[in-house]
Amino acid sequence: MASKAGQVKKLSRRSFLKFVGGASLTGVTLSLAGCGEVATADSAAGGKGWMPAQYNAPGSWPTDVRGRVPIDPLNPSIVRDDQKCILCGQCLEVCEKVQSVFGNYELPIKNEFVCVNCGQCTQWCPSGAITERDETDKVFKALADPKVTVVVQTAPATRIGLGEEFGMPVGTNVQGKQVAALRKLGFDVIFDTNFTADLTIMEEGTELVKRVQGELKKPLPQLTSCCPGWVKFVEYFYPELIPNLSSAKSPMQMEGTLMKTYYAEMKKVDPQKIFSVAIMPCTAKKFECQRPEMVSAQKELKDKNVTPDVDVVLTTRELARMIKRAGIDFANLPDGQYDQLMGTGTGAGAIFGTTGGVMEAAARSAYYLVTGQQPPSALWDLTPVRGMQGVKDATINIPGIGNMKVAVISGLANARTVMDQIKAGNAPWDFIEVMACPGGCEYGGGQPRASAPPSDDVRNRRAASLYQIDANAKLRNSYDNPQIKEVYADFLTAPMSEKAEELLHTTYISRASEFTAKKSENM
Amino acid sequence: MSKGILVDIPKCIGCESCSVACKLWNELGWDPQEKNKTAEDRAKEPNKGLWPDEWTSINRYDVKKNGSPVGRYVKTQCLHCVDPACASACFSKALKKLPEGPVVYDQKLCVGCRYCMMACPFDILRYEWKKAIPGVSKCQMCPSRVTNNQETACTSVCPTGAITFGDRDQLLAEAKKRIKDNGYVDRVFGEKEAGGTSWLYISDVPFEQLRFRTDVTTKSLPSYTEGYMKLTPFVGGTWAAVLAGLYIYNNKNKEPLE
Numbered sequence: 001m002a003s004k005a006g007q008v009k010k011l012s013r014r015s016f017l018k019f020v021g022g023a024s025l026t027g028v029t030l031s032l033a034g035c036g037e038v039a040t041a042d043s044a045a046g047g048k049g050w051m052p053a054q055y056n057a058p059g060s061w062p063t064d065v066r067g068r069v070p071i072d073p074l075n076p077s078i079v080r081d082d083q084k085c086i087l088c089g090q091c092l093e094v095c096e097k098v099q100s101v102f103g104n105y106e107l108p109i110k111n112e113f114v115c116v117n118c119g120q121c122t123q124w125c126p127s128g129a130i131t132e133r134d135e136t137d138k139v140f141k142a143l144a145d146p147k148v149t150v151v152v153q154t155a156p157a158t159r160i161g162l163g164e165e166f167g168m169p170v171g172t173n174v175q176g177k178q179v180a181a182l183r184k185l186g187f188d189v190i191f192d193t194n195f196t197a198d199l200t201i202m203e204e205g206t207e208l209v210k211r212v213q214g215e216l217k218k219p220l221p222q223l224t225s226c227c228p229g230w231v232k233f234v235e236y237f238y239p240e241l242i243p244n245l246s247s248a249k250s251p252m253q254m255e256g257t258l259m260k261t262y263y264a265e266m267k268k269v270d271p272q273k274i275f276s277v278a279i280m281p282c283t284a285k286k287f288e289c290q291r292p293e294m295v296s297a298q299k300e301l302k303d304k305n306v307t308p309d310v311d312v313v314l315t316t317r318e319l320a321r322m323i324k325r326a327g328i329d330f331a332n333l334p335d336g337q338y339d340q341l342m343g344t345g346t347g348a349g350a351i352f353g354t355t356g357g358v359m360e361a362a363a364r365s366a367y368y369l370v371t372g373q374q375p376p377s378a379l380w381d382l383t384p385v386r387g388m389q390g391v392k393d394a395t396i397n398i399p400g401i402g403n404m405k406v407a408v409i410s411g412l413a414n415a416r417t418v419m420d421q422i423k424a425g426n427a428p429w430d431f432i433e434v435m436a437c438p439g440g441c442e443y444g445g446g447q448p449r450a451s452a453p454p455s456d457d458v459r460n461r462r463a464a465s466l467y468q469i470d471a472n473a474k475l476r477n478s479y480d481n482p483q484i485k486e487v488y489a490d491f492l493t494a495p496m497s498e499k500a501e502e503l504l505h506t507t508y509i510s511r512a513s514e515f516t517a518k519k520s521e522n523m
Numbered sequence: 524m525s526k527g528i529l530v531d532i533p534k535c536i537g538c539e540s541c542s543v544a545c546k547l548w549n550e551l552g553w554d555p556q557e558k559n560k561t562a563e564d565r566a567k568e569p570n571k572g573l574w575p576d577e578w579t580s581i582n583r584y585d586v587k588k589n590g591s592p593v594g595r596y597v598k599t600q601c602l603h604c605v606d607p608a609c610a611s612a613c614f615s616k617a618l619k620k621l622p623e624g625p626v627v628y629d630q631k632l633c634v635g636c637r638y639c640m641m642a643c644p645f646d647i648l649r650y651e652w653k654k655a656i657p658g659v660s661k662c663q664m665c666p667s668r669v670t671n672n673q674e675t676a677c678t679s680v681c682p683t684g685a686i687t688f689g690d691r692d693q694l695l696a697e698a699k700k701r702i703k704d705n706g707y708v709d710r711v712f713g714e715k716e717a718g719g720t721s722w723l724y725i726s727d728v729p730f731e732q733l734r735f736r737t738d739v740t741t742k743s744l745p746s747y748t749e750g751y752m753k754l755t756p757f758v759g760g761t762w763a764a765v766l767a768g769l770y771i772y773n774n775k776n777k778e779p780l781e
Contacts, residue, residue, distance in 0.1 A: 047666065067683075092682055
């Protein structure tokens, strides 16, 4: 092994191992002695990423918005995709400030994670991380089954929203194209929820008149019950006002019930084979159709194999997705026609889709129900209840009753203030319409997302389109609808008859024991 | 001053903002298989939902409180022991406890022996089996933020105050106050467990039901072996000297091989 200077060393296995062993020993010794590199805060794994600016403040600095809304994995209406979330906190803002849900329950949480399913968070989410629970596959499956009759209904507000998904201007009325697209997708029967909106007015209007005249021993003001988000809000936060809620079901649930009873009977279809789909501008409807009360057809027919009144609710966005998936050229579709029996609605039904619409429709009908005459011109264009203010009120003069004070509310934070007033006993109103979403269904949680955050500009344009439908309608009063007359004559006898009560009215439950509500500041 | 984080379990509403913040700040990937697991699914996983890319996991446990069912969300991640067994077990000094509180990991120093995983009493560390050059992964407690006077990513986004960042001593006092005020279980998990941890938990249902390891020792784990393990360099040095002496003694009268 001895070598002389200038002579090339021969590398043997032995010398190589000696070298490696020596180097390792030196390394371990140095490392143990603390001479090596030391792990520091900056050399540690992670910490090279990005956080929204508002969270990068030094510790304990107050930040305006923190985190996001909790979504239960079992939530029937909305789901979230963590990969898309950027923690901007917009969902929390709308949930807390506009809908007054988040932050209005005490911690520690008791049992349920409070959500009224309104879906406004899906409208505000800038990255599309929060969306409706997609149920299009269920519908595609039913459409592919030749034994099943798939019956569909479309809400008043979807026809003025759907076009936006296909690049049309805000508020474009695509009623005919929507029907044509549904036919192309393979739906067997297509009905219009405007029909049951008229029916709701007949039932709810009759109930109101009975309450005002003292025939029905239920408290005033009567509160509308067509918005499932609002109904759940009352069940959570104001269970003592449940008797004030109108017992009439929402138009969607009425239509679902009638599909499996009235339609099945008239057209001789097996109600077990009817698959009822609803196209709605709303995510809370997905929750509503799963409520245990909503199985009137099953109860009426005493048949356990009849599925719930509405099997699946699709939002406007999901319908657009179905149309795109099927490769239908929506913009160039010829106008289609609704199927009759439950496919005709009046102008009064159409304006259900915007805030104030139910009130206006109800006012027209209440006038007729009390006086037996067509209402005066002021009631055909009830401007005090139109527009995007959170709380609007008006006085309607009906001979025989006198002045009836009404209020229209949209946005649940606004509703909270008024409900506190009712609880305190200083509310002058007889009838109050409440829609959970600001602007009403036309900007519901299931409507197409605008490229900009939700604004009154978009809301006004969509509402204007609905009022245009009403203004152009030949029939603008619910009781003038010939199919409403038919359904009462052939099936339901009269508004609030025994059969109508059974099929078209519902009950509510208090959810107050599921959580601890925060004491209201106004009380 | 050593920092810590207090987790008030009943205050958690399960929004999982914290785990998203962790992903954003630490640039962790999304495993397509793990992504769709819910808090309930993860609670049932043997690994409590912690994977190489999931440094923290919110797990939902459905338990009974006073006879009625309640759901509780538990944030799971490295507890950052005051005297960490993993750092003590690491002979290459890849794991280190910083004076500010975080127990940090530096992959450049890691040799991949995974002794730390064996040493951890809470089974937190995960090995990146799927990578060509794997490392060990766990929550770092955002050392670059904490040493720059910022709070950790997760606590900065918590909307309900379920996780609070602060000095460990103050948080411990706060935890005891909350236990008294809210009628919680009289135990701060992390006060003494494994010799104390930087993360402290308080709860209104027994910790056993939330899959906490409650039978862990209250002594610091490195203290068990420190007494004799600190002799290692001395023993090593002595051995080297003895063997070298023997070699020289045996060869003193021999001719070189060549």
